[in-house]
Amino acid sequence: MFLHLGENVVIPLKEVIAIFDITSTSSIDTKSFLKIAEEEGFVKRITNDEPKSFVLTERDKKSIIYLSPISSLTLAKRSCFIDECSKGD
Numbered sequence: 001m002f003l004h005l006g007e008n009v010v011i012p013l014k015e016v017i018a019i020f021d022i023t024s025t026s027s028i029d030t031k032s033f034l035k036i037a038e039e040e041g042f043v044k045r046i047t048n049d050e051p052k053s054f055v056l057t058e059r060d061k062k063s064i065i066y067l068s069p070i071s072s073l074t075l076a077k078r079s080c081f082i083d084e085c086s087k088g089d
Helices: 022-026 028-039 072-079 081-087
Strands: 002-006 009-012 016-021 043-045 053-059 062-068
Touching: 002 062, 002 072, 009 062, 016 022, 016 072, 028 043, 028 062, 053 072
Parallel strands: 043 062
Antiparallel strands: 002 009, 016 053, 053 062
């Protein structure tokens, strides 16, 4: 399966490690992580619009962080992560 992150960006679901709400960047550690990742070239902006979420992925043992204009909740629903979690109860 694939996950549409916005614009024309689609990634395989098996590459997704985590989906984060961009408001979680209020943490000093998260801000530092994203800043270092961007400086090292691991961050890919999907659009120039303000990002609402970021998606941590791994492809060929390399991390890629996508800044998405789509909310983390919508991405989680699209990926069926939420449905799978609720079925485990």
